[in-house]
Amino acid sequence: MNYKLAEDGVIRxxxxxIPATEENKxxxxxxxxxxxxxxxxxxxxxxxxxxxNN
Amino acid sequence: MAFWTVxxxxxxxxxxxxxxxxxxxxxALSIAPQYASLVSGSxxxxxTVPLASTTGNYQAGMTFIFTAVAxxxxxxxxxxxxxxxxxxxxATSVTKNNNETLxxxxxxxxxxxxxxxxxxxxxxxxxxxxxxxxxxxxxxPGMVIDQRFxxxxxxxxxxxxxxxxxxxxxxxxxxNPFSQQQSxxxxxxxxxxxxxSTVVTQDxxxxxxDFYALGQKIEGYDIVDLIGVTFTLGFxxxxxxxxxxxxxxxxxxxxxxxxxxxxxxxxNTWEYKTITITNGLTSLATWLKTNxxxxxxxxxxxxxxxxxxxxxxxxxxxxxxxSAQTNWMATAANQFRITGVQLSVGSILPQxxxxxFGEELALCKRYxxxxxxxxxxxxxxxxTVTTVxxxxxxxxxxxxIVYNYNAVLPxxxxxSPTVTLYNPNTGTSGSIRSGATNPTATATGQGQLNTGYxxxxxxxxxxDILTMHYTAEAEL
Numbered sequence: 001m002n003y004k005l006a007e008d009g010v011i012r013x014x015x016x017x018i019p020a021t022e023e024n025k026x027x028x029x030x031x032x033x034x035x036x037x038x039x040x041x042x043x044x045x046x047x048x049x050x051x052x053n054n
Numbered sequence: 055m056a057f058w059t060v061x062x063x064x065x066x067x068x069x070x071x072x073x074x075x076x077x078x079x080x081x082a083l084s085i086a087p088q089y090a091s092l093v094s095g096s097x098x099x100x101x102t103v104p105l106a107s108t109t110g111n112y113q114a115g116m117t118f119i120f121t122a123v124a125x126x127x128x129x130x131x132x133x134x135x136x137x138x139x140x141x142x143x144x145a146t147s148v149t150k151n152n153n154e155t156l157x158x159x160x161x162x163x164x165x166x167x168x169x170x171x172x173x174x175x176x177x178x179x180x181x182x183x184x185x186x187x188x189x190x191x192x193x194x195p196g197m198v199i200d201q202r203f204x205x206x207x208x209x210x211x212x213x214x215x216x217x218x219x220x221x222x223x224x225x226x227x228x229x230n231p232f233s234q235q236q237s238x239x240x241x242x243x244x245x246x247x248x249x250x251s252t253v254v255t256q257d258x259x260x261x262x263x264d265f266y267a268l269g270q271k272i273e274g275y276d277i278v279d280l281i282g283v284t285f286t287l288g289f290x291x292x293x294x295x296x297x298x299x300x301x302x303x304x305x306x307x308x309x310x311x312x313x314x315x316x317x318x319x320x321x322n323t324w325e326y327k328t329i330t331i332t333n334g335l336t337s338l339a340t341w342l343k344t345n346x347x348x349x350x351x352x353x354x355x356x357x358x359x360x361x362x363x364x365x366x367x368x369x370x371x372x373x374x375x376x377s378a379q380t381n382w383m384a385t386a387a388n389q390f391r392i393t394g395v396q397l398s399v400g401s402i403l404p405q406x407x408x409x410x411f412g413e414e415l416a417l418c419k420r421y422x423x424x425x426x427x428x429x430x431x432x433x434x435x436x437x438t439v440t441t442v443x444x445x446x447x448x449x450x451x452x453x454x455i456v457y458n459y460n461a462v463l464p465x466x467x468x469x470s471p472t473v474t475l476y477n478p479n480t481g482t483s484g485s486i487r488s489g490a491t492n493p494t495a496t497a498t499g500q501g502q503l504n505t506g507y508x509x510x511x512x513x514x515x516x517x518d519i520l521t522m523h524y525t526a527e528a529e530l
Contacts, residue, residue, distance in 0.1 A: 006498060006509075008498060008499055011496050012472075014474065014483050014484065015474050015475060015483035015484020015495075016473065016474040016483070016484075017472065017473045017474070017475075017496045017497040017498065017500065017506065019471070021469060021470050023345065023346065023469035023528075024471070024472060025529055025530065026527070029214075047494060047511060052482075052484045052485075052494065
């Protein structure tokens with residue numbers, strides 16, 4: 001699982017767009033992923049070709 | 055108003071009585087509504103009314119009004135005790151709706167009821183109207199809605215993931231502990247589906263911090279009337295492993311818990327269980343009353359000592375079971391089924407009644423919805439290659455952002471959802487169909503009512519035909 005920063009949240013590597021709100025459990029999971037020491041792909045970088053794990 | 059009265063010489067009454075109130079033996083016979091001065095009983099109700107007779111019987115047309123002192127639990131009879139003394143009139147069956155037998159909670163404590171006698175039975179004119187299905191706090195209690203997997207099952211649900219709508223699992227321990235699937239194995243014809251869990255990776259040495267459970271998170275808006283008010287949980291369960299099991303009720307902060315136990319006495323056999331929480335959710339805890347997690351209701355499958363407490367009392371902390379909890383995880387292929395879950399105010403549950411399918415589906419869509427078909431002859435599992443019910447649009451401005459391509463959600467969601475776009479032609483997530491190409495695509499700016507506009511990985515041209523499927527998830 002990986003994340004890329006988006007305009008108003010993050011994009012998960014399965015293509016899911018997650019809004020930046022504590023009411024969203026996927027955003028809470030992303031915060032836990034960050035707290036575990038992980039780093040998302042910055043907003044201004046293009047999505048790597050292998051980002052989506054389809 | 056003047057009455058023609060009969061002297062009490064002819065009757066066992068005191069004082070003169072209106073002749074119309076007397077039968078052939080000059081005993082009291084009023085068919086005017088009689089208000090009960092005393093009421094007792096729940097299923098065999100005794101009401102005391104102003105009738106003065108000591109030897110009389112019911113007459114067709116007699117009407118009585120009483121305030122119930124308890125909920126009925128099954129069929130009901132009424133006996134009338136004349137205030138004038140003597141034996142009560144015979145216990146007589148009470149029916150409703152043209153001679154239907156009463157079921158639990160047709161009569162509720164502290165509510166007023168009117169019955170009339172037709173010469174054979176009493177007719178209850180105003181049975182409690184609210185249906186069991188409406189009262190039930192559990193969404194998808196009969197496991198009939200399965201938008202994500204459509205009975206194909208989830209071979210490896212992760213902790214905090216959902217398989218059947220609204221039902222999540224929670225675990226810490228071995229990886230891939232158990233699969234989940236909608237099942238047609240049910241207790242009776244009154245049920246259509248159950249939720250089946252099957253051990254994939256066994257754990258026969260439960261560590262202190264291990265736990266395995268399934269359950270439902272109830273939104274704060276929907277649990278307010280359970281605070282300080284007795285409520286009851288009922289459910290059908292079938293397990294391949296007998297023993298003691300636990301159900302836990304926890305607040306959204308998981309810092310207050312109530313654990314109750316139940317026993318599965320026969321393997322692979324449907325059993326019905328009820329658990330009553332007297333005085334309801336404790337006022338010692340903080341209960342969220344908005345759109346977050348109000349209440350966790352979880353069924354333990356195996357729980358380590360860190361999450362064990364004493365049964366039958368509220369405890370400060372995050373607890374799922376007692377030390378008596380069976381280790382259902384001990385052997386691969388163990389099975390656990392559940393359905394017919396009811397959680398309602400009161401100490402007695404109404405008879406099981408499922409909500410209309412469309413109503414149940416709409417309740418589920420507050421938390422998860424999709425553009426694909428929902429139970430249909432056409433497979434609608436997200437990721438399926440299908441153009442049926444795809445969402446269509448046209449690119450209005452050249453570039454990577456398509457502002458005018460924004461699906462409106464048919465049911466407002468609990469919160470701003472996680473939106474995943476799918477390519478109808480390839481089934482790929484994070485992609486849509488644009489003309490004859492398949493660019494990557496993600497949603498931006500979604501809300502409770504829409505999927506947001508689309509950002510493409512490859513710039514499109516004005517007039518490109520766009521098609522996509524989507525899922526929107528706002529589960530607790």
